[in-house]
Amino acid sequence: MPSAKKVRVAVIGCGVISELHLRCYAHNPAAKVVAVCDLIPERARRAAEERAPGARWTTKAAEIFAAPDVDAVSICTDHASHAALACAALAAGKHVLCEKSLARTSGDLARMLAAAEAHPDLVAAGVFQHRFEPLPRVLRDLVAEGAFGRLLTATGSLHCFRGNGYFEKDAWRGTKAGEGGSVLINQSIHYFDLLLWIAGGAETVRAWSANLGHEGVIETEDTVALALRFRNGALGSFVATNASQRGWDSELAFHGTKGTAIVRGDALSFLSFADPAAEKRVRARIEKAVSGNRAFPKGKDYYGPGHQAQIDDFVRAVRTGRRPYVTFADAAESDAMVFAAYASAARR
Ligand SMILES: NC(=O)c1ccc[n+]([C@@H]2O[C@H](COP(=O)([O-])OP(=O)(O)OC[C@H]3O[C@@H](n4cnc5c(N)ncnc54)[C@H](O)[C@@H]3O)[C@@H](O)[C@H]2O)c1
Known part of the structure; x- marks a missing residue:
């Protein structure tokens, strides 16, 4: 146009x-x-x-x-x-x-x-x-450039709470027919997507799912545990639940042979390198990228500024x-792993 x-x-x-x-x-x-x-x-x-x-x-x-x-x-x-x-x-x-x-x-x-x-x-x-936020973007670049060395593990989690009222309010929530699942396909999909996206994409997933806190309320899972193998050979895991007493608590961790980065919520919480000069360089890259993160009006907190x-x-x-x-094709990569995880969990 x-x-x-x-x-x-x-x-x-x-x-x-x-x-x-x-x-x-x-x-x-x-x-x-x-x-x-x-x-x-x-x-x-x-x-x-x-x-x-x-x-x-x-x-x-x-x-x-x-x-x-x-x-x-x-x-x-x-x-x-x-x-x-x-x-x-x-x-x-x-x-x-x-x-x-x-x-x-x-x-x-x-x-x-x-x-x-x-x-x-x-x-x-x-x-x-969240792919539009500077911290995930710079971490993805750093992993791809090998700044952390060879990636060994990439792990993620979301512990959040959705009460019965949330599911009862709208008929589609917590149903296979309307939502397709619960915590994995809905609340935690953002962190699962970032984990895969930053680590360079996954090729295999094994999963377990359970309904531990919403029995009789939803037919789908409120808790998942996934084991992952990434395309670059790294191994990882992802756990999520929406039955936790934590309101909204996410973590992503990337451990390489040279360095480690951990993100809690939307901020870097830990950075460690064997080589102090490398740590200084990476920290400066991250700080520079994140310092530009002021331009967008915030939505509800956990939707982020993206x-x-x-x-x-x-x-x-x-x-x-x-x-x-x-x-669509970019977003579909993570969706496809969600569906592979559900298929794996259904076989157990
Ligand atoms: N990106 C995020 O952070 C984020 C946050 C919340 C929700 N979402 C996503 O947004 C979508 C909507 O979630 P929500 O919480 O706003 O749901 P909602 O139930 O509050 O709203 C959905 C609305 O769609 C309407 N609707 C359904 N089918 C329709 C149709 N064929 N034509 C017209 N209207 C139709 C319903 O009547 C309802 O009002 C979901 O995919 C959800 O996962 C994304």
Whole structure:
């Protein structure tokens, strides 16, 4: 599309995360939200009135896809509806930004990747907003450059809490049909994605899953333990639970033959090198990268500051035709490992 024009956006799904999308589009001078859509009329109407003044609202996504004044859509619905909505949007010639988890099943994921491939002229981007934060980016570069030496282990965890009310509020949560799982595909997917992304991608996963704190409340897992082998030969693990008394506590650790980095929450908590000069150099690289991390308005704390950067990137990709930073194919790497983990856990 001509780069002088604003990107005209429709947000589909007007629940929790849509507020952040609407806020980020409002902050982007090159974008304009022209329509919002939700199956629940009251949600769509309120989103238009309160968060997207001047935008129209509808309960029918088909109307959005048929509208000539919509260039792009943000898909902010439950996991089960992502594939059908994304494929229909691309078929109708709309650029797509789809929330995580890109898909609910590996079959849905394959359909979405095929639809994106069939429309190379359209932007198909998947939300993994933490990939836009400076600390994960510089750590990924440092691992790839061999700054930590040969990577030995990469491990991650998320301990968080989701009470029964969270699952009872929306019918799709904690169900196979609506969410596709629970803690792995939803709350912890960001840290799982960062672990794989920073370590250079995984090739094998073995998994165990359990429902230890939400029996009778959800049918899917609230706790997982994964063993991983990475493409570069490193080994690793990932554990997560949403039944913990910890509100939200994440950790990622990368141990190489020369150095170690540990991230707690969104900050570097530990850096150690055998060679003090190497440690000084790496610390300076990280501090320089992170010192630029002030520009984005914060969303809810645990969503991090990345949504604005990712939405800006999406809008830029639509306007200029250049590749978005996280394509469907990029996001699908982590989704595919989520589905492989679920398949492994189901065999036990
Ligand atoms: N990136 C993040 O940090 C982050 C945080 C929260 C949620 N999410 C993701 O965002 C998505 C939505 O989560 P949420 O918490 O906002 O859910 P939600 O249940 O609060 O909102 C989803 C909305 O989508 C609507 N909807 C469902 N199918 C629809 C359809 N076919 N057409 C129109 N509307 C439809 C529902 O009525 C509901 O209002 C999920 O994929 C979730 O994993 C991402």
